[in-house]
Amino acid sequence: MLTQEEVSRYSRHLIMPEVGVDGQEKLKAAKVLLIGTGGLGAPVAMYLAAAGVGTIGLVDFDVVDVSNLQRQVIHGTKDIGKKKIDSAEETMRDINPLIKIVKHEVALTSENALAIMCNYDIIADGTDNFPTRFLINDACVMLNKPNVYASIFRFEGQATIFAAEGGPCYRCLYPEPPPPGLVPSCAEGGVLGILPGVVGLIQATEVVKLILGAGEPLIGRLMLYDALAMRFRELKLRKNPECICSTGDMKLIDYDHFCGIQKPEPPPLVGEISPKDVKTMIESRQDFILIDVREPHEFQIGRIPTSNLIPLGELPKRIAELDPNAHYVLHCKMGGRSAKGCDVLRAAGFKRVFNMTGGITAWSEQVDPTVPKY
Amino acid sequence: MAKILIPTPLRQFAEKNNSVAVDATTVGEALASLTTQFPDLRKNLFNDEGKLRSFVNVYVNDEDIRYLQKDATAVGDGDTISIVPSIAGGRC
């Protein structure tokens, strides 16, 4: 039900048969997540707030910089140095105090994406890097939520809806990201300040149309916009039957790694080995023995498939079963008990003994999120 | 002659041209002619094995060549070949 205040505010919608009271109530009930409150997110957030989208989530962790103001019109000069989500919220509340704004002050990651995104009906991707775009795509495919997508470069934009029911996903179009350095970013290549306004409002339009169920959604079509030529072109997008969105082989991965971005890793401690390195050893079939020193009930919760269970308490009496010349990696839940286990083996004269840093918890976080954390 | 549209991020490798006319009967020939004319484009369009990179799509008119005859897709007078690379910008 719309309140009297809402009826007055949205009257120009209500008198249009394509929206009407029913449509406005759909907008009010809708939950839309905007990932990024920069160039694209700014106009999307402002217009969706004005249109009366009932719940708008914002994901950003950046602060407003003076160089943003050339295009990110949701932020003003007074906001320099403020968190973008706070500044965006303030502008949106001023436009429309009747809606709910949910702030997620985080960088979207494989660990938090599903938990954040599952609370929304529609996702609008306004991010600026390939790892996050692949992450959003994959999470939208897994959650079966439409991803209203746009991207911009200099004076060109692309827009479409990915992962809608029966429609293609981002990977159907681009199975893999470009290697770093081959495609310049906006920070390197520049962007016409007005461009995200035009392209962002294509996104906002498609969000509103999806909510209303009105018109022809931009599904299976890639809209290309060239501001200099002032020309819109449309290309066909097809669902690729070989894409993981069709084969169902979908899980969230390490997207920085996928996109070839090197993260500085802390130097390993002596006698320690990272879960990722253990994974590499398993995949390359290196000759080593993986010992899980947790208790049997913990082993039942989740385990690394190639591991052998020897609870820490049993290790001293079972040491005779083990070849002192073999290569061992030990792990537990967090890394503490297995460090003690390593000491037991080393004290018995075992030379090649390593502790997997962070235990199975780190394994779940860094290698295989399907292994439950407990 | 078919027309190849060069997208913004790749124009720097094509002497800033936004479109190039080529004499070719297939997409493969058209791209070969383009990269002969502008050798710097080659590494952006093709990988070391000479295959089209997976973050670049090629369209003849509005259809993706992956769903036509790929490199062998015929082109002729009046056809437009679009090179569409992935771009990521947005929050910036």
Ligand SMILES: [Zn+2]
């Ligand atoms: Zn797909």
